[in-house]
Amino acid sequence: MFGFVARRLLYLVPVLVAVSLLTFLIASLLPGDLAYVILGDQATPDKVAALRHDMGLDQPIWWRYLSWLGHVLEGDFGRSFRTGQTVLQAVSERLPVSLELMFLAELGALAIGIPLAIACAVRSGSAFDRFMTGSAFSMLSMPAFLSAILLIYLFAVELRWLPATGYVPFEEDPIGNLRCFVLPALTLALGEWPVLMRVLRSDMIATLQEDYIAMARAKGLKPSRILLVHALKPSSLTLVTVTGINIGRLIGGTVIVESVFALPGIGRLLLGAIYTRDLVILQGVVLFVACGYVLMNFIVDMLYAVLDPRIRHGHA
Amino acid sequence: MATLELTIDDDVAVITVRRTRRLGSLFWAAIGWLIFVVAAAALAGLLPLPSPTDMDMLDRRAPISALHWLGTDGLGRDELARLVYGARISLTVGLCAPVIGITIGGALGMLAGYFRGRFETTVVGSMDVLLAFPPLILALAVTAYLGQSLLNLTCILGVLGIPAFMRVARATTLSLARREFVIAAQALGATHMRILLRELLPNVMLPLLAFFLLGVAVTIVVEGSLSFLGLGVPPPISSWGSMIGEGRESLEIAPRLAFIPAIAMFLTVLSLNLVGDTLRALTDPRQGAL
């Protein structure tokens, strides 16, 4: 187990370095000079040159990368020249909202996807199974912003059950906080469950053919135990992988959903930085999100080992 | 129980055949819708439509009528005309970006799968780095620096598609490179170029093309997302995504303005997925049918 974690951790280092390099290059090589952006209308060649010198923009690119990376490693991601807030402050303020959203969305997707997958696998080929697989397939073609609009229209405009936009901090009003997360989380969950359901369903159908399931039935175990312990656990490996792969999609969806439902999370921070051309915040957030994404994938890999003892013992 | 297993396998095969046959009507409906959309977008100039940019402030959010078949939007522009011209943008980006992906990604994947070694490691490694970014975030960031234009948008979405096409091409090449016809060609002294172009390319092309349709679907969705956020195509050009984004503002008064382009987009993406998935299942023997 230790060797497995160490190997994975070692692989993380070059990936993270490459991620930081790419983030830096996007910000540095692409047109859009920071000095011009900051100075705006007052940009004269002299002022621009002076500011570029102050900010170190006239240094060679590799030097700028190393000094930037050095700052980042010390925890200094830069400071917004518009609000004066540091990237770290801004991110840590918004992160809980995005994490809560993603957590609730994933929870919702699993709550919809797993029972449906099991029900379909048990009755594979039945009318119910065909209907659900069909629905899952069509839901896959539904982008997050379409489901968002549909849900807002149904639950906020027509039925008026839930708020369409707005955010209440958890400390102030836990119920209100959860209420304002229902539609955003549901929007993301609607895009997630079909993926989870399709993968788990096909793995489950394969698992149910296994000898050890016949054995479990021959042992006289309860059907619920056979399905939930003997069949679900070995079938959930691909599910975990897919959940990991989908985190990228989920993060993208979070940006859209936070924008639609006006939730003050990382996604809105990113969009705000783009709209106001706050390039320091933008660079910091992109780096932060990419690193977070890489780490989440690492955690998913670890989960894999927890689920499959064969990987844990290096038999894979 | 060799005999029994054999028969059960046959059974599965028959179910598969039946299922594809059952998918048949849906499959053709999807093809029909795609042809319809592409034709409407291509012939937009020839159709008797009002201009999609002509505003009529006296006739805002007009309901469906003989003059405006789908009514007008918040600025009094004809919704049907905007829908058709929006299809043009969505489809242009949706088709051109995967072409970039399939060309570069396909070439890289074939070379990596054929030559292996350090080149393969480099290609796979750099794709891993590209994949380390959530796609929408990368697209947003690059648009922010490059500025909004149709060309930039297409290029960014194209680059984002490279890793996926690379993987498909590499996987197919890897499995093909060990096959008899390639080994035979090598034994006959064919050049690498000849083997890649004459022996491998035709075989890699099929799965790549099936995957291309799925790529188009994904691109349309990502383009729609960007435009929905107001960071896709710059105004006054409108794509389906930006129409939905504008329609969201008037969801309470005229939900139609958001839902009409939404339905068009959903049907198009669904059709592309359906056709792409069916073709992929046909070209990938391991996968079987859906």
Next chain:
Amino acid sequence: MTEPALLSVEGVAVDLPTPRGNLRAVDRVDLQVGAGRTLGVVGESGCGKTMLSRAILQLLPKKAKLSGRVMFDGRDLASLDPESLRKLRGRSLAVVFQDPMTSLNPVLTIGTQLIETLQEHLELDSHAARQRSTELLAAVGIPAPEQRLTQYPHQLSGGMRQRVAIAIALSCEPKLLIADEPTTALDVTIQAQILDLLAREQRRRHMAMILITHDLGVVAGRTDEVAVMYAGRVVERAPTPALFKKMRMPYTEALLAAIPKLDAAPHTPLPAISGRPPDPTRSLKGCSFSPRCRYAAGSCYQEKPALAGSDAPDHQYACFHPIGAAAGIHA
């Protein structure tokens, strides 16, 4: 056998619908096993012996159609509701599958898989269940049983896994154990050990056992009675000693000849049975072994011989030209 048999299979047939038509995997089989007795079921791959065992356990594939009666302990298993059936399985009716590589769940520990069976059927607290699991593992010859409980199947060798599977099967003291080719997937050196273990436990627990195998050599010293199956039917049935003394069905003879002999000279060609078993979806008019039988003649191609006895009361066979009787004509 005057007392009613523990298990009585009466006219059991299993039909599987296939695209090429109906497949009759098991064709009107009658068998009895008395309490504490052992029955060997022998036949080559595809003869329906596994389907027969699944039919007894009521674990047939969903599409399969079962007809006939499976009387176990006075009850017809085929008409039991799922819940009563479940309480019977693992408790008084246990099974050991062919391949211990696939019959144990790879993601659950040995302990979990043993304990769950015990707790399902016997009212044991977790400590007692653990205690008993250790004893069971020790009884089937697993060293360091306490440690094994926390291990996963992949950490054990094939032979050890089959011992675990046997321990699970024995855990609730079943009245009948079905061992479905328990040694086929194992190394030759392990096979005898496992078979001896099964025989020993069977005697010790006074449990009835059905030993399914393709190897006539396996049943020779370990069973009271043998049934030979071919193409879904029982073609010969006799007490084990009687069968080996005087086998009547040509197929049984061919099966015995196909066992490699240790004392044969090197490179002696193995007498294989020529041809393949008949296509089970097409019913043959005559004896199903006739296409491969070297004694087949006339009526063999016209009608199916019934399973009937003649000289010895317990010895039944389905053949028009049994070995011995017809020797003068064919030898």
